[in-house]
Amino acid sequence: MTDAKPRSLYVHVPFCRTICAYCDFRRYVYRSEAADAWLKAVEKELQAREVFHPETIYIGGGTPSALNDDQLETLLSLLDPFAEEVKEYTAEVNPETVREGLAERLARHSVNRISAGFQSSSKRLLKLMNRHHTEKDMERLFASFHQAGITNISLDLMYSLPSQTSSELQEAVETAVSYGPTHLSLYSLTIEENSVFGKKGLKPCDEDTEADMYEWIAERLRQCGYRQYEVSSFEREGHSSLHNCNVWNYHDFAGIGYGAWGMEQGIRYTHSETLKGYLQDPLYHKDVNLSEREQMFESLMMGLRLVEGLDRRLFLERFDQDPVSVYPSCMERFRKEGLMDWNEERVFCTGKGYMIMNNLLEEILEEADL
Ligand code: SF4
Numbered sequence: 001m002t003d004a005k006p007r008s009l010y011v012h013v014p015f016c017r018t019i020c021a022y023c024d025f026r027r028y029v030y031r032s033e034a035a036d037a038w039l040k041a042v043e044k045e046l047q048a049r050e051v052f053h054p055e056t057i058y059i060g061g062g063t064p065s066a067l068n069d070d071q072l073e074t075l076l077s078l079l080d081p082f083a084e085e086v087k088e089y090t091a092e093v094n095p096e097t098v099r100e101g102l103a104e105r106l107a108r109h110s111v112n113r114i115s116a117g118f119q120s121s122s123k124r125l126l127k128l129m130n131r132h133h134t135e136k137d138m139e140r141l142f143a144s145f146h147q148a149g150i151t152n153i154s155l156d157l158m159y160s161l162p163s164q165t166s167s168e169l170q171e172a173v174e175t176a177v178s179y180g181p182t183h184l185s186l187y188s189l190t191i192e193e194n195s196v197f198g199k200k201g202l203k204p205c206d207e208d209t210e211a212d213m214y215e216w217i218a219e220r221l222r223q224c225g226y227r228q229y230e231v232s233s234f235e236r237e238g239h240s241s242l243h244n245c246n247v248w249n250y251h252d253f254a255g256i257g258y259g260a261w262g263m264e265q266g267i268r269y270t271h272s273e274t275l276k277g278y279l280q281d282p283l284y285h286k287d288v289n290l291s292e293r294e295q296m297f298e299s300l301m302m303g304l305r306l307v308e309g310l311d312r313r314l315f316l317e318r319f320d321q322d323p324v325s326v327y328p329s330c331m332e333r334f335r336k337e338g339l340m341d342w343n344e345e346r347v348f349c350t351g352k353g354y355m356i357m358n359n360l361l362e363e364i365l366e367e368a369d370l
Contacts, residue, residue, distance in 0.1 A: 008246045008253035009054040009082055011075070012260035013061040014038065014275060017097060021130045021200075022158075024192035026259030028275060030066045038275070039074055041282035042257050046078050048283050049254070053085040056243035060090075060115075062259065065097040069105065076109035083110045088242040090115055090154075095133035098141045103148035113241075114145055115185070118155040121175035122168040125161055130196070135175075142179050152239055154183035159217060160210040161189050162202045173217055177224045182239035186217060186232040231305050231357070248306050249314065250299040266290050292319060296326055297368045300347075301361055309348025323347050330364045 015030040015038075016023075028034065057079060067075065083089060090113040091106050106114075118138065120126055126133070145153060155176050159169055176184060189204040191197045204210065218228060226234035230248065233241065247253060255262030258278035261270045269285040272278040290298070296319050303310025315323045324331050324342055331347075334340035339353030339360060349357055 005052045005054075005252075006254040006262070006264055007054055007251040008056045008058065008243055009052075009079075010243075010253055010255050010260055010262070011042070011057070011059045011064075011079065012255070012257040013059060013064040013067060013075070014257065014259045015066045016061065016063040017066045017094070018130060018132060019196075021128065021196035022189055022191065024195045024198070025062070026275075027062045030063075032068065032071075034275070035067055035071050037279050038258065039071055039078075041279050042075065043078055045256055045282040046082075051081045052254075054082060054254070055086065056088045056090070056246060057083055057086050058090045058243045059111075060092045062092075063094045063097060064091050065093040065102060069101065072102075072105060076105070076111075080109060086110060088113055090241070090243055092117070093141065095137035095141045098137060098144060103144040103150060107148040107150055112150060113152040113154065114141075114150055115154045115156065116141055118176055118179075119158040119172075119187075120161065120164075120168065121172045122164075125164060125168060128162070129158075138179060152182050153179075154185060154239075154241065155179070155181040156185050156187060157217070158187045158189055159213045160205040162197070162204060164205060164213075166213075166216070169213055169216070170220075173220050177221070182236045183241060184221060184226060184234045186214070186234075188214065229307050231354075245306070248302045249311055250295075250302050250318075266292075266295055291370075293368060294370055295319070296321070296323070297365060297370060299323075300327075300364065303347070304349055304357060304361070307348070307354070309342075309346040312342065312345055312347050315347075327364050327367045330360070330367050334360060 014027050015035055016027050017030050019027070019029060064072070089111045091111045092115045094117050119129065119131060121135070142153065157172060157176055188210055191202060191204055205213065221234045222228065226236060228234050229240045230244070233244065252264045253262055254264060255269070258271050258275050261268065266289065268288045268290060272281065272284050277284070299315060299318070300310055300323055310323060312323060324347060331340065334353065338350055339356070340347065340349055342348065349360065353360060
């Protein structure tokens with residue numbers, strides 16, 4: 001069983017004012033004419049869909065706030081009909097693009113959550129990453145969104161950066177927490193071949209340092225009153241990301257715009273490989289039909305990311321099978337070894353299992369024989 005209508009809607013804005021040195025996403029340096037053409041294509045794509053009312057909308061990128069005011073107004077207006085019953089409506093914002101009227105504009109169109117790229121407080125590391133915000137930009141971001149009534153603000157924080165010292169990391173965490181975000185997402189740097197870092201041959205920290213950094217951040221955030229609810233996500237109570245939880249609970253979501261992918265009725269789709277291709281045919285989807293066994297494995301893989309684990313009843317409802325009996329050999333063994341456990345509602349990794357989840361998933365994948 002799959003959802004009749006997607007529970008979430010994701011829109012990808014493929015423009016940024018500058019390109020970060022670690023970035024390998026689908027994005028272009030912002031040019032007004034290209035953004036105008038992209039908006040027309042998005043309009044066509046949205047018009048071709050029957051309006052539905054998702055629980056969550058997420059405008060990501062790229063940098064949505066890289067669009068100019070008129071373009072942002074057009075995009076938000078196109079999304080208004082979809083936002084009538086929205087519970088959580090997130091827009092990604094880069095701190096240096098915050099300007100007069102931005103927060104009010106987003107709030108007027110029902111946006112009630114901001115995800116901002118903070119990454120680090122170190123001027124040296126920000127420069128290395130080609131990121132341009134200042135402490136003042138961060139303060140302005142929080143002040144302006146709070147004033148507009150949007151108090152649910154998440155910060156992205158990166159670690160394992162090339163040559164990052166423990167004091168730079170600690171200062172970044174303390175500074176991030178001092179702004180009072182309701183949520184933090186942690187990202188360990190991976191160096192992609194096509195990024196500037198990759199081309200320069202830079203390396204992240206070694207694996208042990210990376211693991212130590214993660215442990216230190218997680219512990220510090222817990223001390224500061226944040227609850228970890230997913231591998232890389234921490235919340236102040238009641239502020240977990242509903243949009244991401246829908247994805248981790250394997251609910252369908254629609255993906256709109258060049259660079260977005262979606263998952264509906266067992267089909268995972270992307271758009272054209274190039275922006276030019278997307279502008280020519282915004283309705284083109286490259287589909288991957290997932291078999292039921294593939295969907296079962298993906299659902300388990302996503303669900304286990306959550307600290308509370310996979311929703312066992314939802315899995316049973318969807319696939320007519322109990323996750324514990326789909327992979328009996330691994331499940332029993334992991335339970336005996338104290339790595340996984342389950343109750344009537346959830347299948348979850350124990351603290352010990354959570355640390356080596358990828359290894360557990362590899363073994364389950366082998367048993368799934370996909
Ligand atoms: S803001 Fe995000 S999408 Fe844009 S260049 Fe930086 S990492 Fe890439």
